[in-house]
Amino acid sequence: MAGFLVANRGPVFIGGLTLKTWYVEDAGGGCRAFGEVVVLVCEETGEVYSARIPVTWNNKMGWEELVCQRMIELMDQAGATTEDKYLVCSGNIFHTYHKWLTEHGYNWETHKMDGLAHDAAEGEFHRMVLEAGFPEDIGLEERDYRTYYNKIENWVASDPVRKQLYWKDREVRKKPAVPRYVLKNTMARERTCRHCHKKIPPFSPAVELKFRQDGRKIRDFFHPACSPVKPLKSQLHQLEVNWQGSKLTGLIIPCPAETSCTLCGQPVEPGQATFYAYDKDKLICGHPGCFRET
Ligand SMILES: [Zn+2]
């Protein structure tokens, strides 16, 4: 792999920060056996981070969304930042990730991959196949993927146990990425956490999951700590204020029904941005301006 280090692409130093160029590539998408592999690669430093997508899953997540989550995890591991540059494979597998990069202000573009990123992705896919027991003397020759993948598919299909473990689930990959985990709040209603079955009080942070089942729209709520995935989106606006000698974190939301400010006693009109927080178990609310001044 070290042979792919390219001499004329040295790191760029700006204000003491090293800006890296990250390549994002996948492998194994064309093979009907085994899940895909995704990689995050920096040619300048030779860093390779990789993740494996399972053959199937059942947590209602779309394929592209699952891939996006894995990429975010790899970026965390790599310490990759918005200052860095990203060159990403244009394949469908990365569509949700492309959107996520744009929404979060990353400097990125699509790129036709070769070099280290391509080799790292193929190498990691091959390593996964070998770990399953595939004969070591068979590999990719002269970039003839169809022949290589056919051999893997035949090897998997020839054994019922292997087929159950390693055959790619196409259906789960076709499902659109409808389920959306969004970090928001419970507004004026109490909800029940889908995971721990305990109550989530009104005016508290909560992760909402929306999906369709048998044509019906379903909404589930989780405590943020109970959510099976880290939400990609946040609609939660929080404010930390000084309260009786310590800090108190609450929400800013449009007031659902007329109430009065705990601090100044004046009315708070429906729709007006309002601060809500729990002081121990007691709900307090009012004008954000009044609470900022405490
Ligand atoms: Zn919970």
Ligand SMILES: [Zn+2]
């Ligand atoms: Zn007030």
